[in-house]
Amino acid sequence: MADGGIVVRGVAKSFRRRGEFTRALASVDLDVPEGQFLAVIGPSGCGKSTLLRLIAGLATPDDGKVEVAGLDPLAAREAKWFGLVPQAPALLPWRTVRANIGLLREVNKRGGRANGDGHLIPVDVDTLIAAVGLTGFESALPHELSGGMQQRVALARAFALGAPVLLMDEPFAALDEMTREEMRFLLLSIWEGRAADGTAAAPRGSGRRPRTVVFVTHSLEEAVLLADRVVVMSSRPGRIVDDIDIGLDRPRSAAQEDSDAFVEYTRRVRAALRSGAGR
Amino acid sequence: MNRRPDRPGAAAGPAGGRRLGGAVLPPAIAFAVLIGVWELLVRALQVKPLVLPAPSAIAGAVNRDWGGWLAAAWVTGQEAFGGFLLALVVALLLAVAATAAPAVERAVLPVVTVVQLIPVVALAPALVIGLGFDLRPRILVAALITFAPLTVNTIAGLQSVEPEALEVMRSVNAGEWEILVKLRLPQALPYIAAATRVCVGLALIGAMVAEWQGSSEGLGYVFTRAQRSLATDRMWASVFMLALMGVVGLVAIGFLERRLLRWRPTRLRN
Numbered sequence: 177m178a179d180g181g182i183v184v185r186g187v188a189k190s191f192r193r194r195g196e197f198t199r200a201l202a203s204v205d206l207d208v209p210e211g212q213f214l215a216v217i218g219p220s221g222c223g224k225s226t227l228l229r230l231i232a233g234l235a236t237p238d239d240g241k242v243e244v245a246g247l248d249p250l251a252a253r254e255a256k257w258f259g260l261v262p263q264a265p266a267l268l269p270w271r272t273v274r275a276n277i278g279l280l281r282e283v284n285k286r287g288g289r290a291n292g293d294g295h296l297i298p299v300d301v302d303t304l305i306a307a308v309g310l311t312g313f314e315s316a317l318p319h320e321l322s323g324g325m326q327q328r329v330a331l332a333r334a335f336a337l338g339a340p341v342l343l344m345d346e347p348f349a350a351l352d353e354m355t356r357e358e359m360r361f362l363l364l365s366i367w368e369g370r371a372a373d374g375t376a377a378a379p380r381g382s383g384r385r386p387r388t389v390v391f392v393t394h395s396l397e398e399a400v401l402l403a404d405r406v407v408v409m410s411s412r413p414g415r416i417v418d419d420i421d422i423g424l425d426r427p428r429s430a431a432q433e434d435s436d437a438f439v440e441y442t443r444r445v446r447a448a449l450r451s452g453a454g455r
Numbered sequence: 456m457n458r459r460p461d462r463p464g465a466a467a468g469p470a471g472g473r474r475l476g477g478a479v480l481p482p483a484i485a486f487a488v489l490i491g492v493w494e495l496l497v498r499a500l501q502v503k504p505l506v507l508p509a510p511s512a513i514a515g516a517v518n519r520d521w522g523g524w525l526a527a528a529w530v531t532g533q534e535a536f537g538g539f540l541l542a543l544v545v546a547l548l549l550a551v552a553a554t555a556a557p558a559v560e561r562a563v564l565p566v567v568t569v570v571q572l573i574p575v576v577a578l579a580p581a582l583v584i585g586l587g588f589d590l591r592p593r594i595l596v597a598a599l600i601t602f603a604p605l606t607v608n609t610i611a612g613l614q615s616v617e618p619e620a621l622e623v624m625r626s627v628n629a630g631e632w633e634i635l636v637k638l639r640l641p642q643a644l645p646y647i648a649a650a651t652r653v654c655v656g657l658a659l660i661g662a663m664v665a666e667w668q669g670s671s672e673g674l675g676y677v678f679t680r681a682q683r684s685l686a687t688d689r690m691w692a693s694v695f696m697l698a699l700m701g702v703v704g705l706v707a708i709g710f711l712e713r714r715l716l717r718w719r720p721t722r723l724r725n
Contacts, residue, residue, distance in 0.1 A: 229622075232626050233626075234622055234625060234626065253625075253626060253627070253628045254628045256627060256628070258626045259626075259627075260622060260623050260626035260627075262619035262622055262623060263619060264617060264619045265619075266617045266619035266620035266622075266623055267620075268620065268637075268638065268641070269718050269719070269720075270641050270718035271718075279623075279637070280623070280627045283624065283627045283628065283633055283637075284628055284629070284630075284633070317717075317718050318718075319718070319719075319720035333623070337627060339627075343626070
């Protein structure tokens with residue numbers, strides 16, 4: 177079984193918009209070991225979403241290379257290494273909650289490639305629905321749900337496939353502060369392998385392949401609370417200006433947000449953001 | 456967060472019935488008043504039937520020969536529906552091609568616009584000469600007249616999918632065919648339904664006008680024959696039959712919309 181790490185080497189990407197050339201990314205190097213929760217933070221326009229799309233094979237770099245589990249992004253996509261959580265929930269309005277969650281498991285069924293190459297993490301959909309707190313809403317339609325609940329469905333949809341690499345593009349940015357807080361801990365509980373009520377259901381490292389996460393955000397607290405490591409980017413052209421390991425214990429809890437260590441980490445990330453912006 | 460959402464399906468009992476009554480009763484009263492005023496005016500002012508027949512006279516003309524009217528309506532209905540289906544199939548194929556290749560879209564849209572600008576009504580005589588006196592030219596006229604709205608709306612519908620939904624599908628290696636079937640076609644359905652509403656009237660007009668040009672059957676034929684003998688009651692009656700068919704068509708679409716587009720938060724009302 178291949179290691180599910182992500183390797184980004186010398187990646188550059190430019191866009192042409194109305195005749196003007198914009199360098200979105202300039203020579204980015206990044207290694208994400210398997211099982212790491214990486215947060216990518218930076219001001220808007222720093223190319224963090226572009227970086228995510230390059231990893232997912234939704235865009236191709238002008239220069240450099242990206243590898244996921246030793247495969248180029250298109251091959252990794254074909255082998256079902258990715259679960260994507262976009263900025264908008266992007267649910268299919270004619271599908272029920274359960275059918276939306278199951279959507280990605282149906283793709284490529286006819287070609288017999290729906291299950292990847294055996295690296296998918298087995299997921300029980302009912303347990304997952306319970307974990308995201310949607311029990312009782314399985315047959316509801318998206319327009320009957322609140323924004324927060326729709327984003328829970330989008331989160332569950334990405335987890336349901338069992339893909340070992342989760343790519344999240346500011347998934348909670350459109351939610352109100354209370355719901356966002358709730359969603360952060362929800363994500364932590366699923367990723368850390370706890371049940372929604374906080375009891376240990378299937379702790380990480382219990383023989384199961386750990387999930388690697390690349391989480392794009394513009395929130396300092398979100399990055400520090402969720403991640404093992406925070407990469408800070410600056411804009412125009414986008415590049416990595418700092419790389420900070422977050423040494424907070426797991427499972428993470430709300431109490432940690434008030435700890436001195438947490439405050440110190442956010443201070444460091446903020447300082448890196450400022451220095452990047454000042455250059 | 457624990458509150459169950461309101462399920463529209465669950466409320467379709469008495470509330471649904473009341474809604475239906477509320478939708479049907481006011482227009483029914485309005486039509487009754489309109490027809491009543493018309494009847495009264497024609498009688499009171501002693502308007503000559505040649506100028507304007509009374510509703511009772513028009514109803515009498517229909518009532519004298521139900522079988523004949525139904526047979527004529529059946530022919531016109533076949534032409535209109537056949538033309539619509541033909542246009543729908545071509546529109547779907549073109550829209551799928553246009554969505555798959557932007558070059559096709561750039562090529563097709565001007566053609567669609569030109570077809571829309573052609574006065575199909577004026578083209579009908581030429582089509583009848585070219586294709587003969589059977590159903591074919593009349594189906595073709597109905598198809599030409601409905602082609603543009605169907606194509607433009609289907610293209611808009613297929614391309615109205617959320618970019619994020621597309622990326623989610625692509626991130627798991629979904630092919631264009633899977634994206635078409637799972638994402639684009641369901642997304643286009645409300646657009647196609649809206650175009651179909653417009654096309655009901657257009658297709659019927661197209662079929663009738665084509666019948667004027669050379670036909671020995673259908674409501675258009677009944678109309679021209681009545682015109683030659685100055686039978687205004689039968690002329691009006693054939694127009695009303697056409698309008699009635701339009702109403703039946705719209706009701707059928709409304710029924711299909713309620714079945715197929717239940718997932719829409721807001722539905723177009725009849």
